[in-house]
Amino acid sequence: METNPIKLTEWSEGSGCGCKIAPAILDQILSSSGSFSQIDPNLLVGNSQKDDAAVYQVSEDLAVINTVDFFTPIVDDPFDFGRISAANAISDIYAMGGKPIFANAILSWPVEKISPELAAKVLEGAKHICKQAGIELAGGHSIAAKDPIFGLSVNGVIHPRKIKTNKGAKVGDHIFLTKPLGIGVLATALKRQKIQDKNYLNLLDTSLKLNSIGSILGNHEEVHAMTDVTGFGLLGHLIEIAEGSGLSAEIEIEKLPLIEGIQDYINQFIFPDNTYRNWNAFNTKTKGVVGMDLVKLCDPQTSGGLLIAVAPENQAWFESTMKSEKQVFWEIGKFVPKKEHVVAVV
């Protein structure tokens, strides 16, 4: 790990997607701001189902996707912060099944207190990831403010009939996840200066992996619904799909993949405060969670994996597609008819 005299993570309380406003408060803000009427028929996806990005149809076979994502530093190294933030922002285009085309940067920097050279490193990291995703960082907007913040607004394209949202899952669909959980735990270990170098590398490996498989899955109607797992944790984003699709979900706790080494940190009670915030938001919709399992279910991910619903009869096709794309995945549960609880942990 590169050492910097300035520790970016000391500049703010939350970090990465963990600094997202709590789901209940976001709902309160959005609902009391007046309706998002969305009367333009070309706005195919707005914010009514809590999807990853907005989608606007421009012609019979073309729709544009736009998303914006930014947060406070999740790591101390500015290049890594830029890379993680960019990978996280682009992910929302992949999660809709789309192909990213270009991005603009959003930068807030306390220029009197943290050298502008470090801000340049953040941008350098973002460009590195944009290049990997095959897109240009076209421009951006920068302000001088108290907190360092960085993110991207990303544009993408998709065929209007290929969009993947939170509402297409069907009873019996198998649920797959493409990255192990625990990014929030590792980010907290880093912030508390308890992380070991090898675990920092695990944090980078996991968060920097692009969710580009989403663009490929967008072409296949066998994939019924898709989102990415970020600040609300696996549980929160699973609830978004289940509720969006009018279903419930069953999760097999033993099948949840965890990033190597995170159990040791959990045993030392090293995990983000926002894990409990997520749990408080979702526990009444959930049954069967025992003891510390809530940490795995509610850990806020930054640049987490894709959560995918696939019909059981297409399981073989899905597995061979993922293998031929060298994409790892874990099957973690299934969708069932709507019940009293949105998610049951079995």
Ligand SMILES: Nc1ncnc2c1ncn2[C@@H]1O[C@H](COP(=O)(O)OP(=O)(O)OP(=O)(O)O)[C@@H](O)[C@H]1O
């Ligand atoms: N300030 C806002 N104004 C209008 N809608 C908002 C605002 N903030 C969030 N939303 C909407 O709330 C929903 C959930 O937003 P959220 O940021 O959690 O999604 P996301 O972009 O998928 O998150 P992530 O990038 O962490 O995956 C989305 O439909 C989003 O458009």
Ligand SMILES: [Mg+2]
């Ligand atoms: Mg998302």
